[in-house]
Amino acid sequence: MSTSLVIVQLFNGLQLGILLFLVAGGLTLVFGVMDFVNLAHGVQYMLGAYLSVTLYQLTGSALLGLVLALPASMLLGLALEWAVFRHLYQRHHLEQVLATFGVILFLNEGVKIVWGAAPLDMPTPDLLSGSVPLMDGLRYPVYRFAIIGAGLLVAAGLYLFVRYTRIGMLVRAGATNAAMVSALGVDIRRLFTIVFGFGAMLAGFAGAMVAPILSVEPGMGDQILILAFVVIVIGGIGSVRGAFVAALLVGVIDTLGRSFMTDILRIFLTPSTARTIGPALASMTMYLLMAVVLAVRPAGLFPARGRG
Amino acid sequence: MNMTQCKWRTAIAGLAGAALVAGVSAAPAQAQELKIGVIAVLSGPQAVLGGQLKDGFNLGVKHAGGKLGGLTTTVIVQDDELKPDVAVGRVKQLVERDQVDFVVGPIFSNILMAIVRPVTEAKVFLISPNAGTSTLAGKGCSPYVFVTSYQNDQPPEVLGKYAHDKGYKKAFLLAPNYQAGKDMIGGFKKHFKGEVADEVYTPLGQLDFSAELARIAAAKPDAFFVFMPGGMGVNLVKQYRQAGLEKIPFLSVFTVDESTLPAQKDAAVGFFSGMTWAPNTDTPENKKFVADFEKEYGYVPGSYAMQAYDAAQLIGSAVKAVGGKLSDKDALRAALRKADFKSVRGAFKFNANGFPIQDFYLVKVAKRADGKFQTEIVEKVFRDYGDSYAADCALK
Numbered sequence: 067m068s069t070s071l072v073i074v075q076l077f078n079g080l081q082l083g084i085l086l087f088l089v090a091g092g093l094t095l096v097f098g099v100m101d102f103v104n105l106a107h108g109v110q111y112m113l114g115a116y117l118s119v120t121l122y123q124l125t126g127s128a129l130l131g132l133v134l135a136l137p138a139s140m141l142l143g144l145a146l147e148w149a150v151f152r153h154l155y156q157r158h159h160l161e162q163v164l165a166t167f168g169v170i171l172f173l174n175e176g177v178k179i180v181w182g183a184a185p186l187d188m189p190t191p192d193l194l195s196g197s198v199p200l201m202d203g204l205r206y207p208v209y210r211f212a213i214i215g216a217g218l219l220v221a222a223g224l225y226l227f228v229r230y231t232r233i234g235m236l237v238r239a240g241a242t243n244a245a246m247v248s249a250l251g252v253d254i255r256r257l258f259t260i261v262f263g264f265g266a267m268l269a270g271f272a273g274a275m276v277a278p279i280l281s282v283e284p285g286m287g288d289q290i291l292i293l294a295f296v297v298i299v300i301g302g303i304g305s306v307r308g309a310f311v312a313a314l315l316v317g318v319i320d321t322l323g324r325s326f327m328t329d330i331l332r333i334f335l336t337p338s339t340a341r342t343i344g345p346a347l348a349s350m351t352m353y354l355l356m357a358v359v360l361a362v363r364p365a366g367l368f369p370a371r372g373r374g
Numbered sequence: 375m376n377m378t379q380c381k382w383r384t385a386i387a388g389l390a391g392a393a394l395v396a397g398v399s400a401a402p403a404q405a406q407e408l409k410i411g412v413i414a415v416l417s418g419p420q421a422v423l424g425g426q427l428k429d430g431f432n433l434g435v436k437h438a439g440g441k442l443g444g445l446t447t448t449v450i451v452q453d454d455e456l457k458p459d460v461a462v463g464r465v466k467q468l469v470e471r472d473q474v475d476f477v478v479g480p481i482f483s484n485i486l487m488a489i490v491r492p493v494t495e496a497k498v499f500l501i502s503p504n505a506g507t508s509t510l511a512g513k514g515c516s517p518y519v520f521v522t523s524y525q526n527d528q529p530p531e532v533l534g535k536y537a538h539d540k541g542y543k544k545a546f547l548l549a550p551n552y553q554a555g556k557d558m559i560g561g562f563k564k565h566f567k568g569e570v571a572d573e574v575y576t577p578l579g580q581l582d583f584s585a586e587l588a589r590i591a592a593a594k595p596d597a598f599f600v601f602m603p604g605g606m607g608v609n610l611v612k613q614y615r616q617a618g619l620e621k622i623p624f625l626s627v628f629t630v631d632e633s634t635l636p637a638q639k640d641a642a643v644g645f646f647s648g649m650t651w652a653p654n655t656d657t658p659e660n661k662k663f664v665a666d667f668e669k670e671y672g673y674v675p676g677s678y679a680m681q682a683y684d685a686a687q688l689i690g691s692a693v694k695a696v697g698g699k700l701s702d703k704d705a706l707r708a709a710l711r712k713a714d715f716k717s718v719r720g721a722f723k724f725n726a727n728g729f730p731i732q733d734f735y736l737v738k739v740a741k742r743a744d745g746k747f748q749t750e751i752v753e754k755v756f757r758d759y760g761d762s763y764a765a766d767c768a769l770k
Contacts, residue, residue: 074588078584078588081582081584082582175417183421184636184673185634186637190616200588201591201592202591202594203621204587204591204617204618205618206617210584276581279582279613279616280581281604281609281637283637284421285418289581290581321585324576325585328574346551348577
């Protein structure tokens with residue numbers, strides 16, 4: 067367990083955290099502002115990845131595929147909002163869970179029918195295809211720096227958008243008291259549509275960004291959705307700042323747990339016992355973190371104003 | 375006049391009725407039929423494997439002109455959804471309602487363990503074209519089960535033997551944290567006697583392997599052995615290559631094969647796996663199988679398709695040997711046991727436990743001239759290799 071390995075793993079943790087934030091950012095926005103539980107956020111992430119692959123195949127440029135996937139994801143998100151989600155805003159959370167879960171099943175199967183069950187390949191854009199040495203024998207792809215950069219940009223952009231724009235102000239107001247905003251003559255439906263389209267675009271962007279490093283396959287959003295929910299619950303539902311901090315926390319803790327838990331346990335236990343317990347404990351760390359945070363601060367680290 | 379009309383009508387109705395009766399009674403008198411139930415995972419992320427099984431089996435039936443062993447063959451396909459309870463329900467339907475003569479499937483070992491009793495207790499033959507659990511190879515062996523793939527321990531043994539023969543001193547092992555992952559690591563360690571730098575288990579479905587890759591780089595092993603099936607393998611292979619670790623030999627099982635290569639592409643070229651066969655296996659039967667498969671289904675077949683194709687050939691050979699007399703189970707079993715067909719992989723025979731004795735190869739990923747990717751034979755690692763559990767099986 068050398069110092070350089072610890073530093074590299076810390077960096078890997080930050081990187082995983084930013085990856086998680088890309089997905090969780092849109093989810094927390096939609097959940098916080100619209101009070102709408104959107105389990106289908108994961109499949110929107112998946113659709114973003116698939117759209118970028120298809121657009122890459124059509125245009126022949128990975129970069130163009132990535133960029134064009136943004137409006138395409140937004141359009142698909144708006145279509146979903148119009149067809150399904152719009153009718154659920156006034157409903158109970160459980161009904162929203164049920165309906166959006168149905169959308170997951172439907173779209174996972176739909177993707178399989180359209181693109182097939184086999185995972186697809188998405189190359190790294192040429193511009194970002196190099197790598198730099200990180201430690202002896204390990205190189206770090208430039209593309210991963212691009213993911214980190216994109217995550218930080220999204221974080222900053224979201225912060226400025228919510229904080230300093232007119233729509234952002236309405237978003238904050240809507241999150242606090244939607245009925246009052248509506249009574250003041252703001253078209254809350256339109257606002258919700260905008261927010262939802264934006265959230266869908268963020269989900270699609272995350273999917274398109276990770277397509278070159280992860281496998282693009284049906285159901286790829288299900289796994290990450292769980293992590294994204296852990297992140298927004300820890301961060302405080304509806305808080306972009308909370309999602310950012312929580313994503314980094316989860317990323318770092320999970321990575322360090324996976325890297326060093328077994329080694330640490332070896333100090334107290336026999337190697338074979340450590341090897342059995344270590345991985346199990348490591349995969350629990352982020353949920354333990356969530357339990358601790360919820361015990362101390364039931365509304366999460368940074369509760370959005372206006373909610374308990 | 376009314377009278378005549380009426381008589382005519384009666385006569386016509388009578389004729390029609392007679393024809394109908396004749397038709398009905400003629401049907402069972404026609405040539406006997408062979409009914410086969412295929413059960414595999416056809417939905418969810420693993421559907422691509424079940425698809426290969428189904429396509430491979432169908433091609434086998436097609437090559438026999440739709441008549442395995444001379445009997446008109448009906449194939450009924452069921453999706454096990456990779457859920458043991460669903461699989462049991464579907465397989466009971468096949469056995470009880472559809473009255474199939476054989477069940478072919480599944481892909482996954484846990485499904486095999488769930489369906490083996492409902493099938494064998496009904497005295498129906500179960501041909502497993504992929505899963506080969508140790509329990510069925512040893513004490514729990516059954517006269518109604520034949521496996522056309524391998525015993526599960528054997529593919530990782532190939533890599534362990536290869537790593538040992540090659541003189542690698544230090545190996546780093548990686549697998550998902552569940553039973554199959556531990557079995558694969560165990561299989562590798564059976565013949566590899568060098569130092570194990572570390573043995574790492576990741577949660578099922580892990581997406582990003584940066585942390586593990588950093589540990590591999592820090593451990594500086596002579597070889598890296600991994601079992602990471604499906605999408606996890608796609609992620610790992612891409613990230614392993616991007617991290618510049620490819621100088622460390624990449625030895626794997628079920629991580630780089632024809633089901634994942636379309637997504638891994640160049641990232642997997644030069645990586646090793648262990649199998650009984652590869653699409654470039656040099657037998658005339660295999661050339662025909664691969665060429666026809668690609669023409670029919672438009673993708674490169676993997677071992678899943680190959681083993682299902684052989685399962686169809688096996689059934690055909692046995693049905694032919696008993697002259698279509700499917701009710702004589704003992705004769706049918708004896709005929710199956712003979713494995714009197716030309717396996718596309720070359721030499722193939724059954725052990726007393728119904729598992730194969732065959733050769734195993736080190737295979738390597740290569741890019742073909744047409745731009746597609748496949749595994750290719752590098753060298754033979756085991757000759758006429760049976761599994762170690764057969765001794766515990768009471769069958770002769």
